[in-house]
Amino acid sequence: MNDTTINAAIAYIHELFQGNSGGHDAAHSLRVYCSAMRIAEREPDCDRNIVALAALLHDADDHKLFHTQNNANARSFLRQRETDPETIERICQAINSVSFSQNRDRCPDTLEGKIVQDADRLDAIGAIGIARAFAYGGEQGRMLDSSIEHFHEKLLLLKDKMNTEAARQMAESRHRFLEQFLKEYIEETTVRAF
Ligand code: ADP
Numbered sequence: 001m002n003d004t005t006i007n008a009a010i011a012y013i014h015e016l017f018q019g020n021s022g023g024h025d026a027a028h029s030l031r032v033y034c035s036a037m038r039i040a041e042r043e044p045d046c047d048r049n050i051v052a053l054a055a056l057l058h059d060a061d062d063h064k065l066f067h068t069q070n071n072a073n074a075r076s077f078l079r080q081r082e083t084d085p086e087t088i089e090r091i092c093q094a095i096n097s098v099s100f101s102q103n104r105d106r107c108p109d110t111l112e113g114k115i116v117q118d119a120d121r122l123d124a125i126g127a128i129g130i131a132r133a134f135a136y137g138g139e140q141g142r143m144l145d146s147s148i149e150h151f152h153e154k155l156l157l158l159k160d161k162m163n164t165e166a167a168r169q170m171a172e173s174r175h176r177f178l179e180q181f182l183k184e185y186i187e188e189t190t191v192r193a194f
């Protein structure tokens with residue numbers, strides 16, 4: 001793997017996500033990259049270069065933030081780095097199979113897509129997942145309880161949807177933390193006679 005390209009991708013996402021906060025920012029892409037590389041260590045058949053670049057660029061054309069077509073941001077970065085066309089296609093294919101909202105429950109076709117999807121899902125659970133859910137809800141002007149609903153609709157289901165064994169293991173403590181948080185939240189917000 002070429003470290004210069006990875007460093008350039010990190011610089012590119014910082015530039016791209018400038019001014020964004022909460023759900024989708026450069027820090028999210030960096031965390032997804034780190035988790036994806038940890039999962040990749042346990043998946044010897046994967047192409048680590050594809051995993052790394054797909055993870056770093058997975059939100060570069062997210063429809064909620066950018067009005068690009070056909071992975072234009074990711075492609076423009078990769079072309080600048082003189083990536084060969086076949087590799088660009090493989091990275092874009094992995095990126096496009098990741099999103100929960102776009103693909104609902106469809107499982108990615110490639111191992112690299114599966115790894116990046118797992119890493120993205122890990123970032124939606126645990127302490128960071130809780131922080132992101134309230135940040136997202138706040139951005140949309142939602143009440144706290146509306147973000148709590150999102151826990152039940154999506155977040156609590158994620159641990160059983162992991163594609164890889166490594167991610168399933170990484171999800172366990174994060175899932176327990178969500179449950180613990182919800183229990184405490186209900187306890188503290190239930191109005192009782194005093
Ligand atoms: P993806 O881009 O992978 O499809 P989303 O854009 O759906 O993911 O979610 C980005 C972040 O915002 C996640 O942490 C997710 O849990 C959170 N989020 C998405 N929808 C809601 C919602 N309705 N309420 C609270 N948080 C949400």
Ligand code: NI
Pocket residue numbers: 028032058059120
């Ligand atoms: Ni993401």
